[in-house]
Amino acid sequence: MDETAPQKGTVTQRAIEQIKTMIAEGRLEPGQRLPTERDLAVQLGISRSSMREAIRALTVLGVLEARHGSGIYVTQLQAGDLLETFGVVADLSRGPRLVELLEVRRILESTATALAAARITADQLAEVEKHLTAMNATDDPDEILAHDLAFHREIAVAAGNDTMAAILEGLSSRTFRARVWRGYQEEGAFARTRREHAAIHRALAARDPEAARAAAAAHVGEVEEWLRAQLAG
Amino acid sequence: MDETAPQKGTVTQRAIEQIKTMIAEGRLEPGQRLPTERDLAVQLGISRSSMREAIRALTVLGVLEARHGSGIYVTQLQAGDLLETFGVVADLSRGPRLVELLEVRRILESTATALAAARITADQLAEVEKHLTAMNATDDPDEILAHDLAFHREIAVAAGNDTMAAILEGLSSRTFRARVWRGYQEEGAFARTRREHAAIHRALAARDPEAARAAAAAHVGEVEEWLRAQLAG
DNA sequence: CCGGCCATAGTGGTCCGACCACATCGAAGA
């Protein structure tokens, strides 16, 4: 009888969907400021508590951004904003799924590196070189890891597909990488890693997409195979 | 002075990290039941409201599952659970990022189809055929879309990498696909789509990975090019 | 007239206590 009561799921879930829909339909533009929590709660006919849960949920998804004392804003909805949560997948995965993640990364990373070889600018190539030399100049594992990440990140950006770069960023999240790399590097894989990085850089400098694809695939594939062997043993 | 007050970020954010850490460190196993919201709040020294926000956030991320009247449980942490949110990226993306998403899908889908050609079982192939014939036997756009999705989902599963399948599932989310497909099919692309699907199936039946890769890449690439042209015009 | 300071209003962040809706399980009954 009551046409104003759809009543599906929790009110919070409903609020999440409604806000998402407002954004998808363009009624809320990126960067725009939303009404206050109190006003939004009244508009959707729910309590402030439930509205806050909905806002919090959309915040962790990278859709909204809450600024204490200022207001709630729609993010720019950039690939990086929305795919930030992708890292939790990598962080909470163990065993066989780690191999699957590396397989996905190998596929994307090799393609991204190939694209980068064709499109990379001189400035970007210089930046890649910087991280390559810095990586080879130190013994601190943390520093090596940081430059390793930056090395691949620069390449992914140079590929020109921000979405792909954001996904690769998640697949290489710091904690994920640290867990796998630690064991890998302990087996004296430093030299091999350096050779592979050098090969990737060489292919980029030569603007050779096929060589770049092969080098990147081999690079990730090495770790993949090592991890596979670890799990089997 | 007070060593018990780290005080970084909001208490809710801290609670989210703490629960995530507990799971990452194995102190909480998949499927396990957590203490009640009230108890958890006491344990972490925060209010029930803040704890609820943290739980809600982890729920939308697919890490936790709240069952009304029963309790809060850790999900199985399957790829599908954690990558469900991937769909929101597709749903909230517009313009150039749609092309980027299709590019990622083309890369992954072509590889997945190639893997499927090598690994697919007779039963799985029969399932693929079922959706192919069903897709060609109806004129209802919604039904076509549903079978189209199922067609590619079966292939992705047959590839043997659940993580990749889950990502592809997100990249083909219903609302995303509906938005792009609508315009694409309006231009009489039905016949072409059928030919491409038939080619993919033929490659799978022939257990020919290279042909499967090419057919899948062409299939997604067609839509990609069409969308690129739409945006340019 | 100008610039920096500061009171104030408004916002998100946190907490509390109450009640409701639902799932579960055991005791009472057929």
Add this chain to the structure above:
DNA sequence: TCTTCGATGTGGTCGGACCACTATGGCCGG
């Protein structure tokens, strides 16, 4: 023995209060 149903405990929702922070604009001193 099986079924029923009530008691208990759980997540879901609500309303209000207060705290922490931002931003604004007027005031004061220069």
